[in-house]
Amino acid sequence: MAFETKATIASFGGKLFKLSHNSTETTTPMAVNLYLPPQSFTSDSPAKVPVLIYLSGLTCTPENCSEKGFFQHRASQLGLAVVYPDTSPRGLGHPGETDAWDFGVGAGFYVDAIRDPWRRGYRMESYVAHELPRALFSDPHYGRFLDADRVSITGHSMGGHGALTLYLKNPGLYRSVSAFAPIANPSRCPWGEKAFSGYLGDDREEWKKHDATELVKAWKGGDLKALVDVGTGDNFYKQGQLLPENLEKAAKEAGVEGLTVRYQEEYDHSYYFMATFSDDHVNHAAKHLGLL
């Protein structure tokens, strides 16, 4: 389904496009922001640029990070496109879907729900990993700017969980992964327990298929090419919602190399933290996408 361009905004010499399209997976219109760097506009037939997909956290829309994450700063210098998907379907009308900020609208958790009523439309895993990139890469207007063979993924909090799990589930689909303050062991934290029991049911074996700390134990893809930043002043970290130590321990015990976890003194969960380190995460992706 073609993309409707709702707005075009100049940013760091490139352009941020606010797009909307109809999704088969969610059965709703989906908003998505696409940043194209200045290199996309230097000639009539520019080379295709690699792509970084950024997955947002709880309560977010495509706007939060495009407005204040500062990914465009370094992406513009290197010639990298950034895709900012939404965090859930909106407007399906499932009972209770807007009752809580950590479940339902704004909280799709990047899984395909199997429980009613959520299994109708709450299919953010299939949407983000497959439908959205396919739609962008084959789009008659935007597809000609994007290199479908060079894609990396990153994300924040719930989106960090999304980035890590989609990467671990789909070896070869992405060149690298990074995450800010990810929910790294959702089966063992209150946010994950609520979301997984709601979307997936009570079978904890099913939950393991969507938990980075469990998935990393079975990783056979070699060097993980993963960068994770966590702020030690992050209240969600202090409350045990993120559990990055569990991911580190699981990777170490499984002999998986290439996971760098950095604990950033005093930083919180906000975009002050994200904006401080977004250049590093763009550089990490760029290294594996052949830009550095």
Ligand SMILES: N[C@@H](CCC(=O)N[C@@H](CS)C(=O)NCC(=O)O)C(=O)O
């Ligand atoms: N609404 C929650 C906070 C949710 C939250 O911090 N969401 C993060 C992602 S996990 C976010 O990016 N929020 C949007 C923003 O800060 O712009 C609360 O009241 O504690």
